[in-house]
Amino acid sequence: MSQALDxxxxxxDAILSTLKILRCMAERAxxxxxxxxxxxxxxxxxxEFVDKCHHGKEEGLLFPxxxxxxxxxxxxxELTAEHEQGxxxxxxxxxxxxxxxxxxxxxAAAEAYAEFLxxxxxxxxxxxxxxxxxxxxxxxxxxxxxxxxxxxxQVIGQGRHEELHDLLHRWKAAYLG
Numbered sequence: 001m002s003q004a005l006d007x008x009x010x011x012x013d014a015i016l017s018t019l020k021i022l023r024c025m026a027e028r029a030x031x032x033x034x035x036x037x038x039x040x041x042x043x044x045x046x047x048e049f050v051d052k053c054h055h056g057k058e059e060g061l062l063f064p065x066x067x068x069x070x071x072x073x074x075x076x077x078e079l080t081a082e083h084e085q086g087x088x089x090x091x092x093x094x095x096x097x098x099x100x101x102x103x104x105x106x107x108a109a110a111e112a113y114a115e116f117l118x119x120x121x122x123x124x125x126x127x128x129x130x131x132x133x134x135x136x137x138x139x140x141x142x143x144x145x146x147x148x149x150x151x152x153x154q155v156i157g158q159g160r161h162e163e164l165h166d167l168l169h170r171w172k173a174a175y176l177g
Contacts, residue, residue, distance in 0.1 A: 063076045
C-alpha cells in the first residue's frame with residue numbers, strides 16, 4: 001500500500017473512532033446528560049477533519065488522479081455523491097442539536113450518519129483504494145502524498161491536523177475510557 005493511501009486509511013481509522021464517540025454522545029443525550037459544548041465541538045470536527053480535510057483530499061486530489069488515469073469514473077461519481085449525502089447528514093445533526101438539543105432527533109441523526117459513513121469507508125478501503133493502487137503508478141502515488149501535505153497546509157493550516165488528532169484522543173479518553 002502506498003503512503004498516500006495509507007494516509008487516507010489512517011484518517012478512516014480516526015473517523016471510525018469519532019463515530020464511536022458520536023454514538024456515545026447521542027446515548028448520553030438520550031439519558032439527559034448531554035454536553036452541548038462537546039457536541040458542537042464534535043460537529044465542528046466532522047466538518048473540518050472529515051469533510052474539509054479528508055474528503056477534500058479525495059475529491060480534490062485522489063479522484064481527479066483516478067479520472068486522469070481513465071479509471072473509476074462511475075465509482076468516483078458514486079463516492080462524490082456519498083460525500084454530499086454525508087454533508088446533509090451532518091446538517092441534520094446540527095439541526096437536531098441547535099439552538100436547543102432534541103436528544104431523540106440527535107440520536108437518530110447520529111446513528112444514521114455513523115451507519116452511512118461506516119459503509120462509505122468500507123467501500124473506499126475495500127474497493128477504491130485497492131483499485132487506486134493498481135491504476136496509479138508509484139510516482140503518481142508519491143506525488144499524491146506530497147499533494148496531501150500541501151493541501152493540509154493550505155486548507156487547515158500548519159499543525160492543525162495534529163491538533164485535531166489530539167482533540168480526538170481527549171474525546172476517546174473522556175467518552176470511550
